[in-house]
Amino acid sequence: MTTENYTLRNKKFTVDNRDIPESKLLFYTENPRVYSILNKSGIEPSQDAIYDQMSKMDHVKTLKSSIESNGGIIDPLLVKDNGNDTYTVLEGNSRLAAIRLICEVKKDLAKWGMVKCKVFPVEFSDDEIFALLGQYHIIGRKDWDAYEQASYLYRRHKSTQLPIQFMANELGITVGSVKKMIQTIEFMHNHHDEDKKHFSYYNDNYLKNKSVQKYRETYPELDDQIVSMIKENKITEAKDLRKLSDIAKCDDKQSKRLIRDIAEGKMDIYEAYDRVEQSGKLGHCIQQFRKFREYINRPEIIDEIKSSQEIYKKANFEINKIISRLENIKKKIDK
Structure with a gap:
């Protein structure tokens, strides 16, 4: 056995490097790869249930073949000493599942049953575990997908009530990114949608859309x-879902009526989009004119222009150019 120092959050830990029997290694029950499936009842899943789930995953089967080809794992598992001759696998749960698949087939525990591990001490806290996994899976190699990352952040936030600002600083990512991920998972929980494939529907195309936001209210x-x-x-x-955004951006009587019909279940977004498209309101120039009008209608625009003499001069120059061009366009289209 050898030891080394491991630095995390400006704190040094003495980590032991040693081989541990796979039978003494425990899956981390907070692993997001299985959490959403096995924790629907609110009951912590058993070790057998976690293994049953993970052993069916394609990436675990791929790992199994790779480990067999290499004659063992290359990167040690990161584990925490539980103080009772068992060790929780913080990083490497998929590899543990793959090793157990191999042991079931090979029956050669002397070769396959001993697993290389880096052992963190009993005192390694939940906060430090979160920081460690955040380094690996959220800002490091990111082998958890977006849903898994967001789910882990959500559970961390709910269980500890830590401010989002603190969590973001701890991981070195923006407050906006953390807030957005947590809000999306909360939205999915509140609406009883546990399908990870739907995460991008809400996170990337529905909840963040400002044009749709006012209609949601x-x-x-x-x-x-x-x-x-x-x-x-x-x-x-x-x-x-961008079609819904396009309808909302029109912001006229027709679009308001169509979104109301969607909300009341009288129409789907495809039919509503077709109606707006047929009206010619989705033309590129119309959208650009509308964006410009929305921009200059902002109440703070006057204060921004008058914030300095230099900005005032440049803005005044551009305004005069715009007015001249618009008058010219108006004359031509009215002919």
Whole structure:
């Protein structure tokens, strides 16, 4: 056995390097690869249940073949000493599952049953575990997918009540990124959608859209309708939710009526989009004019222009150019 120093959050730990029998290694029950499936009942999953789930995963089967080809694992598992002759695998749960698959087939525990590990001490806290896994899976190699990363952050936030600002600083990522991930997982929990494939529908194309946001406030039932359509595969791709955004951006009587119909379940987003498209309101120039009008209608625009003499001069120059060009365009299109 050898020892080495491991630095985390400006704190040094003495880590032991040694081989440990696979039978003494425990899966980490917070592993997001299986948490959402096995914790629906609110009961912590058993070690057998975790192994049963992980052993069926394609990436574990791939790891099994790789480990067999290499004659063992290359990177040691990171484990925590539980103080009772067992060790929780903090990093390397998939490799542990792969090793157990090999042991079931090979029956050669002398060769396959001893696993290289880096052992963190009993005193290694939950906060330090979170920081360690964050380094590996959120800002490091990122082998957890976006849903798994967000789920882990959400559970961490709920269990500790740590401020989002603190969690973001600890991981070295933006507050906005952490907040967005947590809000998306909370939205999915509140609407009973545990399908990880739907994460991008909500996170990338629905919840972040400012044009849709005001309609979600006006029609609270819109969320339920959108979730229902996603669950029932009536919205076939995440990107199709951009059609709802395009309708909302029109911001006229027709678009408001169409979104109300969607919220009330009278129409799907495809039919509503087709109607707006047929009206010609989705033309590129119309969208650009509308964006410009929204920009200059902002109440703070005057204060921004008058914030300095230099900005005032440059803004005034551009305004005069814009007015001249618009007058010219108006004359031509009115002919």
